[in-house]
Amino acid sequence: MALGRRNKAARREPKFDVEGPKRELRVDPEDRIPISDEDMPRTKTRARKKPASNGKASAPDAAPAKAPRKGGSGGGRRRSLPGRLVYWGLVLCLWGVIGLVGLFAWVGAHLPPIQSLEVPKRPPSIQIAGTDGRILAVRGDSGVSAKVKELPKYVPQAFIAIEDRRFYEHYGIDPIGIARAAVANILRRGVSQGGSTLTQQLAKNLFLTQERTFSRKLQEVVLALWLEQKFSKTEILDLYLNRVYFGAGAYGVEAAAQRYFGKHAREMSLSEAAMLAGLVRSPSRLAPTRNPNGAQRRAQVVLAAMANSGFINDKTAATAIAQPAHALKQTSNGSINYVADWIMDVLDDLVGRVDDDIVVETSIDPAMQLYAEQAITEELTAKGEKFGVEQGALIAMTPDGAVRAMIGGKSYAESQFNRAVAAKRQPGSSFKPFVYLTALERGLTPDTIREDKPISVRGWKPENYTREYYGPVTLTQALAMSLNTVSVRLTLEFGPTAVTRTAHRLGIASKLEPNASIALGTSEVSLLEMASAFAPFANNGMAISPHVIESIRGRNGKVRYRRRPQSFGQTIEPRYVGMMNTMLQETLQIGTGRKAELGGRPAAGKTGTSQDFRDGWFVGYTAQLVAGVWLGNDDSSPTKKMTGGGLPAEIWARFMKNAHRNTPVASLPGLHGGFYLPYPNQQNEAPGMVQNDRPVPPGSIPGRSASVATPARNDGMDSWLLDRLLGPRR
Known part of the structure; x- marks a missing residue:
């Protein structure tokens, strides 16, 4: 129906017959507004149907559109599988590039600005020289280089x-x-x-x-x-x-x-x-x-x-x-590196940060270092398995504290832990000299009598190694045999705190527990501390501070540090030094330290064995050198009954004999002819005479304080020798 005709006809309103049958509501074809060609999309012309006289739709002017293919979109051409792979591959690559750029941007943001980066300066060379001027070790950069063209x-x-x-x-x-x-x-x-x-x-x-x-x-x-x-x-x-x-x-x-x-x-x-x-x-x-x-x-x-x-x-x-290459045979196990590491630890305190090449001149004697290394490594290799011991340490210094040799372990290549400086272990009976010095400084003498008999301290019952008791004994005899009961009695008599103060005054820096068991060396200390604390016995009572660096100079020869002689004052009065040397030299002459005897050269020392034979010690000295030896296992496992008077004493003696080659014999301080010098309050207290109204035990050697030393466990003293020295047991 034409649009004009429809407009001239009477208006017809839609009727909704509620009561009649339901009818489907739809727009009559004659009521649709036709769309002109101008309103159609320019790419395609939509087919339009003309109404037929019988009310049926006429044939379309153009063929109907084809039904869309399955999987297609809007009837477009389907992309092949390889095409899709290429497409998504390119997309992933694009995102990958974007992500990579972002990642590098993030990394760059966390770096210093590239324009400010410079190749860092070569690390300084730190050369460590011995007493003879020879370079013993190098730390940092070696200071030598090679050009590719050469x-x-x-x-x-x-x-x-x-x-x-x-x-x-x-x-x-x-x-x-x-x-x-x-x-x-x-x-x-x-x-x-x-x-x-x-x-x-x-x-x-x-x-x-x-x-x-x-x-x-x-x-x-x-x-x-x-x-x-x-x-x-x-x-x-x-x-x-x-x-x-x-x-x-x-x-x-x-x-x-x-x-x-x-x-x-x-x-x-x-x-x-x-x-x-x-x-x-x-x-x-x-x-x-x-x-x-x-x-x-x-x-x-x-x-x-x-x-x-x-x-x-x-x-x-x-x-x-x-024709393979062969490295040079090493003449040592690298023990000097223990010294080098120790020097690096203290270097900053002396000169601050090191930015330029320096030479550190030390107190290390290369010959003594080699003797010490050989003594530790060879003896442990030969006897370590027999005694169930794997590690050892040795330190030697002059009486004024200049370290001449230091061995921190059996092999530096296998373990860089310095057992001479850093390890702390129970010293056992090697700690007892501090107990006896405390007693001497409070009025006793080497010939004072004390009772060796069972003792109980709040349920704790320390025993001697042999579980035998000898009754009245002199302090010299008690120290030489390491009679535990006497050491505990002296500690209780003067107080554990007095003993710890004596040890700290002489050079022990570790914390010491002021209780009765301190008498048997139960607080842990280092070998360096023990050797330092024995030094006053060798230098007539002067306090010392162990040191290894003598001077530091630059490559141009400018001195950056030079050690000046230092005096820390008198820490033991000379008369007490003489008494202690009289007592301690007995250990080497006829006591448990007999294996440490140096063939006529005056020497003194003390053996030590900790609980369950975990540690073996020998610390001793001559007038020229103080040395300490420790043997044990890093895990503190017990050894096979190794005592301080055994392998440690042997190693000490081997080192000291070599170290004293071409060195004149000298007496220990405070002694004259093997006896301590009498002082006014001691004129009537000669060794071997009546002391404190009690006789010296029978069997003692006239004219001297005979003794046989043992550590906390007697260090394996022979029964026949005890009988000979002390007489019948009680």
Whole structure:
């Protein structure tokens, strides 16, 4: 119906027949407003139906649109599977690039500004010299370097072949090398190869820590790219070869060549260069001084890699493999490194931060250091298993505290823990001299009588080693035999606090528990403290402070520190020094310290054995040298009944005999002809005479205070000797 005709007809309102049947509401075709061609989309013309006279729709003017395909969108052409993969691959790559850029931006934000980065200055060289001026050890950088242009070509080639064969082809990171390492690690189900380039390793050595985290690895990559932009390949090789660590304290190829082969880097053979290149992966495990077979096998791998890279031919590689490198035989176990570590600990207190090369002149006598090392290592190797003891320590110093030798353990390569300085153990009966000095300073004498009989202290019943008692004995005899009951009685008589104060006054710095058991050496102390505390007996009563550094100077000779003579005053009156030396020398002459006797040279000392034979001690001295020996196990497990009068005394004697070569014999302070000098209040108290109205026990040697020493456990005193010295047991 035409629009005009419809408008002239009467208006018809829709009727809703509520009561009649329900009808479907729809717009009548005649009431639809037609859409003109101008309103149709220009890309397509919609087909329009014209009403037929019989009310049926006429055929469309155009063919109807095809039904959309399954899986399609809006009837568009379906994209093939490869096309979709390419499409989404590109999308993922785009997001990956965006994420990578963001990640590097984050890493860069946590680095110092690149423009402010500089290759750090070479660490200062700290050379440690002995009394003869010879360099004993080096800490920090060795101070020697080698230029690539001065080295044989095969030296840098060895490192490139095994660590970064595409060194000249990448720009700091090697994606091919990373992929190759990843595949190898997956196939071997472990980390068998690394993907770090030489430049990355240099970045880590120069700027970063050794921690293994993802963020540090990313920082390493950024810094490697920066290094490649700033330096040439030759400069990077120079930096790398002079900063990489080769073990045994050697940094740089020049220091390593001298350390392992005793020659300059420019003089190394092909097999020696290959061995050094092989150390980079694991310098401690593959060090040729420690694992020569492992080092040689790794060198063979390096030579094969050089041949595969075209640096050498197969024949040259085979020749080098047939003639492997050998490290110099070490003349020591590296014990001087215990001294070097101790020096590094105190260096900052003397000169502050060290930024330039310095030479530290010490009080260490190289000959004595070697004697001490040999005594500890050889005796433990020969007898350690027999006595169930694995570790030992020795320290020797002059009576004024200058340390001449220090051994912190059986082998520095196996353990760097310094047992002479840092370990604290129960000294056992070697602590008793402080008990007896306390008694002497309060009026007793070496010949004063005290009763050796059972004692109980609040339920604690200390016993002698033999579980036998000898009745009245002199203090000299009691100390020589380490009679525990007498030591406890003296401690209770004058008070545990008085004993601890005496020990602290003489040089013990550790905390001491002021109780009755302090009489038996139950509080833990270090070997350094014990040797220091015995020093006043050797120097006529002067307090000392142990020291090892004499002076420090720069490479230009300028003195930065020089130790001045120090006086800490008199800590023991000379008369008491004479009494103590009279008592303590008996231990070596006829007591449990007989194995420490020095063949006519005046010496004194004390044995010590802690509970359950866990620690064995001998601390003694002459007029020229004070030395202490400790033996035990790091886990404090009991030994096989090792006593201080056994192996520790033997080691002490062996060292002291060698240390006193060409040294004149000298008497101990306060003694004259083997006896302590009498003082006005002692004129009638000669050894071997009646003391305090009580006779000296029968069997004692006239004219001297005969004694046989034992530690807290008597140190294995022979019964026949006790009978001879003390007479019948009570």
